[in-house]
Amino acid sequence: xxxxxxxxxxxxxxxxxxxxxxxxxxxxxxxxxxxxxxxxxxxxxxxxxxxxxxxxxxxxxxxxxxxxxxxxxxxxxxxxxxxxxxxxxxxxxxxxxxxxxxxxxxxxxxxxxxxxxxxxxxxxxxxxxxxxxxxxxxxxxxxxxxxxxxxxxxxxxxxxxxxxxxxxxxxxxxxxxxxxxxxxxxxxxxxxxxxxxxxxxxxxxxxxxxxxxxxxxxxxxxxxxxxxxxxxxxxxxxxxxxxxxxxxxxxxxxxxxxxxxxxxxxxxxxxxxxxxxxxxxxxxxxxxxxxxxxxxxxxxxxxxxxxxxxxxxxxxxxxxxxxxxxxxxxxxxxxxxxxxxxxxxxxxxxxxxxxxxxxxxxxxxxxxxxxxxxxxxxxxxxxxxxxxxxxxxxxxxxxxxxxxxxxxxxxxxxxxxxxxxxxxxxxxxxxxxxxxxxxxxxxxxxxxxxxxxxxxxxxxxxxxxxxxxxxxxxxxxxxxxxxxxxxxxxxxxxxxxxxxxxxxxxxxxxxxxxxxxxxxxxxxxxxxxxxxxxxxxxxxxxxxxxxxxxxxxxxxxxxxxxxxxxxxxxxxxxxxxxxxxxxxxxxxxxxxxxxxxxxxxxxxxxxxxxxxxxxxxxxxxxxxxxxxxxxxxxxxxxxxxxxxxxxxxxxxxxxxxxxxxxxxxxxxxxxxxxxxxxxxxxxxxxxxxxxxxxxxxxxxxxxxxxxxxxxxxxxxxxxxxxxxxxxxxxxxxxxxxxxxxxxxxxxxxxxxxxxxxxxxxxxxxxxxxx
Amino acid sequence: xxxxxxxxxxxxxxxxxxxxxxxxxxxxxxxxxxxxxxxxxxxxxxxxxxxxxxxxxxxxxxxxxxxxxxxxxxxxxxxxxxxxxxxxxxxxxxxxxxxxxxxxxxxxxxxxxxxxxxxxxxxxxxxxxxxxxxxxxxxxxxxxxxxxxxxxxxxxxxxxxxxxxxxxxxxxxxxxxxxx
Numbered sequence: 001x002x003x004x005x006x007x008x009x010x011x012x013x014x015x016x017x018x019x020x021x022x023x024x025x026x027x028x029x030x031x032x033x034x035x036x037x038x039x040x041x042x043x044x045x046x047x048x049x050x051x052x053x054x055x056x057x058x059x060x061x062x063x064x065x066x067x068x069x070x071x072x073x074x075x076x077x078x079x080x081x082x083x084x085x086x087x088x089x090x091x092x093x094x095x096x097x098x099x100x101x102x103x104x105x106x107x108x109x110x111x112x113x114x115x116x117x118x119x120x121x122x123x124x125x126x127x128x129x130x131x132x133x134x135x136x137x138x139x140x141x142x143x144x145x146x147x148x149x150x151x152x153x154x155x156x157x158x159x160x161x162x163x164x165x166x167x168x169x170x171x172x173x174x175x176x177x178x179x180x181x182x183x184x185x186x187x188x189x190x191x192x193x194x195x196x197x198x199x200x201x202x203x204x205x206x207x208x209x210x211x212x213x214x215x216x217x218x219x220x221x222x223x224x225x226x227x228x229x230x231x232x233x234x235x236x237x238x239x240x241x242x243x244x245x246x247x248x249x250x251x252x253x254x255x256x257x258x259x260x261x262x263x264x265x266x267x268x269x270x271x272x273x274x275x276x277x278x279x280x281x282x283x284x285x286x287x288x289x290x291x292x293x294x295x296x297x298x299x300x301x302x303x304x305x306x307x308x309x310x311x312x313x314x315x316x317x318x319x320x321x322x323x324x325x326x327x328x329x330x331x332x333x334x335x336x337x338x339x340x341x342x343x344x345x346x347x348x349x350x351x352x353x354x355x356x357x358x359x360x361x362x363x364x365x366x367x368x369x370x371x372x373x374x375x376x377x378x379x380x381x382x383x384x385x386x387x388x389x390x391x392x393x394x395x396x397x398x399x400x401x402x403x404x405x406x407x408x409x410x411x412x413x414x415x416x417x418x419x420x421x422x423x424x425x426x427x428x429x430x431x432x433x434x435x436x437x438x439x440x441x442x443x444x445x446x447x448x449x450x451x452x453x454x455x456x457x458x459x460x461x462x463x464x465x466x467x468x469x470x471x472x473x474x475x476x477x478x479x480x481x482x483x484x485x486x487x488x489x490x491x492x493x494x495x496x497x498x499x500x501x502x503x504x505x506x507x508x509x510x511x512x513x514x515x516x517x518x519x520x521x522x523x524x525x526x527x528x529x530x531x532x533x534x535x536x537x538x539x540x541x542x543x544x545x546x547x548x549x550x551x552x553x554x555x556x557x558x559x560x561x562x563x564x565x566x567x568x569x570x571x572x573x574x575x576x577x578x579x580x581x582x583x584x585x586x587x588x589x590x591x592x593x594x595x596x597x598x599x600x601x602x603x604x605x606x607x608x609x610x611x612x613x614x615x616x617x618x619x620x621x622x623x624x625x626x627x628x629x630x631x632x633x634x635x636x637x638x639x640x641x642x643x644x645x646x647x648x649x650x651x652x653x654x655x656x657x658x659x660x661x662x663x664x665x666x667x668x669x670x671x672x673x674x675x676x677x678x679x680x681x682x683x684x685x686x687x688x689x690x691x692x693x694x695x696x697x698x699x700x701x702x703x704x705x706x707x708x709x710x711x712x713x714x715x716x717x718x719x720x721x722x723x724x725x726x727x728x729x730x731x732x733x734x735x736x737x738x739x740x741x742x743x744x745x746x747x748x749x750x751x752x753x754x755x756x757x758x759x760x761x762x763x764x765x766x767x768x769x770x
Numbered sequence: 771x772x773x774x775x776x777x778x779x780x781x782x783x784x785x786x787x788x789x790x791x792x793x794x795x796x797x798x799x800x801x802x803x804x805x806x807x808x809x810x811x812x813x814x815x816x817x818x819x820x821x822x823x824x825x826x827x828x829x830x831x832x833x834x835x836x837x838x839x840x841x842x843x844x845x846x847x848x849x850x851x852x853x854x855x856x857x858x859x860x861x862x863x864x865x866x867x868x869x870x871x872x873x874x875x876x877x878x879x880x881x882x883x884x885x886x887x888x889x890x891x892x893x894x895x896x897x898x899x900x901x902x903x904x905x906x907x908x909x910x911x912x913x914x915x916x917x918x919x920x921x922x923x924x925x926x927x928x929x930x931x932x933x934x935x936x937x938x939x940x941x942x943x944x945x946x947x948x949x950x
């Protein structure tokens with residue numbers, strides 16, 4: 001490619017081991033639940049047993065009498081200011097005041113000397129409820145006879161979106177072929193292996209919260225707002241986080257409740273969810289009901305698309321307004337078309353609230369669209385690979401909803417996936433029961449706008465070089481939740497400074513010691529936090545070169561630094577070590593510090609919701625999978641998956657590949673097994689890891705991952721995202737492979753064995769009847 | 771087993787029995803006083819400060835609390851501390867000898883098999899038990915041995931690679947990871 005800047009980098013582009021690898025393999029790494037503080041209490045939350053009920057009374061007197069119970073709190077002890085991660089709708093209270101809105105809604109909390117006493121205390125709190133009729137079916141939620149969940153949201157409509165770009169009706173009229181399909185998604189849960197934990201403590205008027213969070217900043221912002229504290233008096237920090245995937249992005253009752261309990265008792269309070277409570281707190285993937293109509297010309301070129309969706313939001317907004325917009329917005333990325341209409345209703349139900357899960361709103365619509373496109377291809381007799389290559393987005397284009405796409409190797413990804421998977425040798429030639437499918441995906445490299453309105457930069461960083469130059473510490477608010485941001489940001493810092501990775505140290509994700517950063521969501525850190533780190537590193541490098549020039553009495557412009565050595569490209573006799581120069585700087589001028597910050601350019605159109613889906617850069621991916629179906633049982637055995645990614649310049653190939661594996665694994669689980677199920681009272685039927693089935697090592701197919709050359713002008717060194725993008729194609733890819741194998745279309749997720757079996761049975765019966 | 775039978779009454783009723791148990795944890799002799807319902811995982815984490823053993827579900831589903839009990843991998847959340855009386859226990863803190871990483875630990879770092887790291891201690895102990903009884907396992911044997919350890923980050927690809935590398939056997943996934 002013409003704009004690819006190929007350089008010989010010293011540190012980036014290398015699979016250095018993770019900076020925290022040793023701590024994590026020895027058991028030394030401490031997660032929030034591993035922290036112990038002197039005089040610490042344990043706290044638990046009492047939750048609602050009803051999906052919808054009025055609270056008549058709460059009697060805590062018996063609980064308070066139990067020895068070892070130090071505090072029992074309800075809404076009367078908590079601020080009543082409503083909150084929510086999304087300022088579009090602040091609709092949650094720390095503890096319910098009048099009504100409970102789902103099984104698991106927070107009613108009271110206790111702080112006790114140990115965990116066992118907490119359970120005794122919870123059992124002794126007497127809450128009198130008047131059960132109310134509940135809304136459990138999202139498709140009926142807007143009907144007149146349904147109970148109203150939030151009085152201010154008529155007919156339980158949480159968000160209503162109507163976006164119209166170009167002229168879809170005209171496109172359908174002009175089209176050679178128009179087809180409509182309807183698909184249903186599944187409610188899934190992020191399921192990090194580490195349960196949510198927060199430990200809160202006060203020092204006078206200053207609150208410190210250790211939390212298993214993806215974003216110390218948003219927690220700090222909302223905790224300060226809720227308690228009327230200056231941000232400077234709220235310190236939120238994390239130690240190690242055991243996975244998030246979107247589920248640890250927003251404050252929970254653990255931080256708010258813990259802060260109140262810690263204030264009342266004057267002692268540190270550790271609050272935690274068990275596995276069932278995690279499922280109840282939820283904030284996982286919305287179930288979406290998706291009808292898509294597309295018109296294509298005789299070659300299969302897409303002329304217009306209408307997406308008409310409903311999503312089950314659960315009892316609160318969470319991040320769901322953004323989810324609702326993302327669901328439609330991201331459909332325009334991988335294929336080029338000019339006419340697009342998007343209608344969406346996000347409805348409230350008396351079920352746990354849904355939020356942002358890996359791929360945020362986009363994976364289910366992507367499944368629906370990729371399945372729909374295969375249906376069209378089949379109807380028109382076009383190879384599914386060909387129809388995708390024909391429509392593939394090109395670089396330097398603009399989507400109908402006004403997203404500017406710089407680098408884009410969609411076509412190259414498809415072509416490489418075609419070649420690697422042996423598509424042309426397999427398509428239509430595999431034995432019965434075997435099939436091959438293809439799908440695409442694209443995702444943002446950081447959201448163009450923050451979650452609440454602010455002019456703060458999106459990322460900032462600071463590098464402090466040690467006084468003798470033998471180490472440098474990167475201070476960043478970026479949040480490593482396992483994806484490896486601490487490692488890649490240290491690589492980036494070292495590259496920019498002309499230093500070595502091995503000498504880097506890091507202090508991250510602590511609102512008191514590290515500069516502001518919005519945290520780990522929307523696949524933003526490599527590009528956005530990375531841009532701030534690069535700037536900080538370059539500022540160190542500039543000061544180093546000026547100092548070296550003084551020391552050597554040599555022009556600055558003729559000097560460079562690489563891997564800890566100062567040198568002159570034209571004069572081999574001129575050398576100094578990084579340490580010598582850094583020490584000289586410190587002795588003469590004090591601390592050697594570099595700083596940087598990053599604010600994205602102004603992005604997006606002027607229409608309502610235009611901000612959601614904007615990003616400085618988009619990743620692109622194509623996946624091909626080969627499956628084998630057991631005709632007796634409907635069992636889907638995924639044999640191989642080929643993933644080809646366009647994610648710009650790669651900082652750490654091993655960690656990048658690991659992200660692809662993990663995203664694909666998550667997509668596999670959501671495709672075939674994972675689904676949160678409810679009984680007719682709105683209670684979760686499978687809130688545990690044996691019945692909510694995430695794939696085990698025995699379920700994982702063979703993964704072949706590859707990259708295409710790509711350079712993103714908007715990213716530092718040309719980087720883009722990878723963490724979420726690889727989740728997007730997977731569900732559609734499997735559906736299409738099953739479609740190819742058996743000719744049956746599974747129109748709802750998960751593509752479970754029973755559904756496949758039933759579809760095959762229906763197909764046989766129809767065949768017999770004809 | 772010694773029982774501390776305290777007949778004093780408390781405000782909450784008769785005092786529950788306490789038991790004195792002896793464990794050898796990572797080679798260290800340890801004596802702890804526990805209630806009858808104390809779980810091994812909580813004794814390790816709360817009493818002995820061995821927090822490398824993680825809690826993910828407390829139902830025996832996730833495998834995060836896997837430790838070796840007389841050489842056998844067990845979910846420490848399903849074992850009563852009383853049942854472990856007199857046993858030898860190895861937790862993740864006991865795997866590296868004198869600060870030197872064990873070959874499995876080194877392989878996990880080397881093969882990028884660690885992401886969030888929360889499943890890692892249990893995963894390494896399950897793998898240790900496997901290799902102790904079967905030094906050169908096949909890839910399906912590796913997968914079966916860690917099937918009780920759930921990981922949400924890695925898709926197990928690099929974990930299988932790491933165990934295979936430590937065992938000096940070839941994993942199919944290694945051949946699969948071509949392309950770049």
